[in-house]
Amino acid sequence: MDVLRKDDDNPNRLNDESLGIYLHIPFCVRKCRYCDFLSFAGADADVIASYAHKLIGEISGRSVEFGPDRTVDTVYFGGGTPSLLSPKLVGEVLDVVYARYRVADDAEITLEANPGTVSEDTLRGYIGAGVNRLSIGAQSFDAKKLRYLGRIHSAADTRDAFAYARAAGFGNIGMDLIFGVPGETIAGWLDDMDEALQLAPEHLSFYSLTPEKGTPVFQDIVGGRVTEVSEIDDRLMYHSAIERLAEAGYRHYEISNAAKPGYESRHNLKYWSLDDYVGFGLGAHSYCDGFRFANTERMMEYMSAVTPLSMMAWEHANTASDDMAEFIFLGLRRTDGIDLARFSAVFGMNFWDLYKEETDGLIERGLLEQAGDTLRLTRLGLDLSNRVFQEYV
Template identity: 45%
Template structure:
C-alpha cells in the first residue's frame, strides 16, 4: 500500500502577494487561535474515518499562506495531535513553508526542535525590484540571511522557492538570482514559471497595460537556461519545476505526482483517496462555523472516472523526469499504456516528444518544453 501524505493549510499572511491565487488572508492574525481550534476538530473527525485510519502517513506539509506566522509552540501542538491520532511511518518528512521576512534564526531553531525537519523558504528572487513587483514583504538580504540561519538552526533539508519569466525580467537578472541561490547550497530548488492567474492584481496590471508579460519564446529560453544551469551545479531536474541534490527530492510532493492518497486539513485544503477528490470550503467564517457544529467543512467532491484516473496517472508521470511507469500503469488499469488515449502516445513518440527509457515512457528534451500541450493532447 502506498504511504499517504498529510497537508495542513495555514491561510494567514502579512500581505497578499500580487500574483497569488491561493486562499489566503492578510491582516487576520487575530483569528489564528480560532482557526487552530477548528483545525484540531477537523483532524479528530478525519482521524475517526476508517479510510484514514488504515493509512500510514510518511509526510506532513504545512503550506499556506505563511505557516511561519504560527509560533513553534502552535506547530508543536498540531504535530502532537497528528502523531497521536494518525498512523505515521518511522521516518516522517515534516515540511514548513516560511517567508524570509517573518522568521528569524531563533524561531527556526525552535521549529527544528519541535519536529520540523524540512524548511521551504519562499525567496522568489534575489532582485529587489522583482520582489517589489511581486509585492513580497522581504528584501534580498533578508532572504540570504534566512537561508544561512536555516543551516545554523540545524536544518539539513532546505528548499528555496523561486519564480522566473516575470514581466520585464531579463535573463541576466534571472541568472544572477540563480547564482546566488546555488552559492547558498540548498538541498532542493523549486523554480516556477510565473503563471498569470485571472483575478490577481498582477493580471489586472497586465490588462491595463502597466506590465508586459514575456512571450512564450522568452519563457522557453528562461526555462531551458534554468534546467541547464541547475543541472551543471549538481541539481537533478526530477519534476518540471523541481530540482534536487541526490536523495533530497520532496517526498511530500511526490505523493501528489505518483497518485498516493493525501489528506488536506484547513480552509480550502484538497484531499484524494485514490478515486475521489474532495475539498474544503475556501472561506474562514464558514470553515469555523461548520467545525464549531461538529461538521466537516467539505464543500465539494469529484469522483474520478477510469478515464480521468488514467489521464491523471499519465499526466503526473510525464511531469516527472523518470516518466510513466509502464508496468504500474498496466497493473493499475488492466491495459498496456500503448492502448490508452486512442493512440495519441504513439503519435507523440513518432514526433520525438516522448521516448521509452527502460520501463518508463518519459518526455524527450523537446517534450519537456511542451509538457502542457502534450498533456492537453492526452486529455482529448
C-alpha cells in the first residue's frame, strides 16, 4: 500500500482530548533471570531519589507541550520496580502531575509493586499519595519456579503483599503470572492460577515466558541445561488459564489480560486503542498527536540532560498508513477486536478497500473472524497473533 497522508482536520480522528502518563522507574533489587527490561539492580536510595527528581523536572518541563488542552485520566508507574520509590517520592511525583496537568477526578493511578519490597505502611503511604490501583508482580506461587526465575520474593511474600494492600484500602489490585517456565507442567501452572484466583485480584495478566537473548534463562536453553516447555503445552497452559478465568468470572479482554467486569486496565487499553499517552523517564515511549517518540535509554545521558527535550532519543511522525496499521494490529490484541465502522470514520477510508486480500486470507486460514462490523482473532488467531499482525505491518 502507498503511504497515505493524514487528514488532521477529520473530527473523528483518534482521541486527542485525554492523555495517559507513563512513568518509568528503572531500578530493581536484583535482575531476574529472564528479564531484558530497561532496569538496573542495586541502586541506593540517593540514586533513586535523584532520578525521581529528574523525572519530576521532565514531567513539569513538558507540561506546556502536552498539558493545557487535555485531561490526564491515567497515570502508570511502571518499571523496573516502582515500589522501590518511597511513598514520599511517589507523592512528590504525583504532586507535580496534579500541579502541571488537568487530572480527571476519577483518574486511574497505578503502581507496579514487587511483593518483596512492600509493607503495609508503604502501601498505606502509596494510597495517601494518590495511587488507587496496585499491580503486584507475583509471577508464581511455586518456590522452585520463583527461584529459577530469580525473583526476590516468596509465595508467602505475595500473599502478605496482597493482604497488606487490601488492609491499606486498595480495591483495585492486579496480579501478573508467568507460565511456560522450563520444567513446568500443566498441573503446576493450574495450581498457580488457583492460588492467584483464591486471592481474587480484580485483574490478572498471564504471560508466556519468552527467553530473551542474553538473559540467563536464554543461556540455559541454548546451553541445553534446561528444556523449554513444548509449544503444545505452552498453548494448553494458555487456554486452560482462559477457561479458569472465565469460570471465576473474569473477562478475557486482551491476549494476555483478564479482569473482573469494569476493572480492565484503562491505561493499557490506551496502548491498544491508539489513544494518546506520554512516557516520562529513562527509555520511556510515547504516542501523542500522531507522533511516536522515546527517551534515551542511557542513564548518564538522561540524568545530565539540560532540558527535557534533550532527553529524547528519536521521534517518528506517523503517516496515515502507520496509524491504520497500528489501529489494526494493536486493536486486534483486544478480544473485542476492531470496529470496522470506526476505522472508516477515523481514517475516512473503507477497511476492505485497503486490506481485503490479507484479511480474506487470514479468515480463510481460521485466524480471524468477522461478525458484522467487528473483526477479531479466533482461538487459533490468539495463538498465532504475531503472524496475523505481520500481515498489516
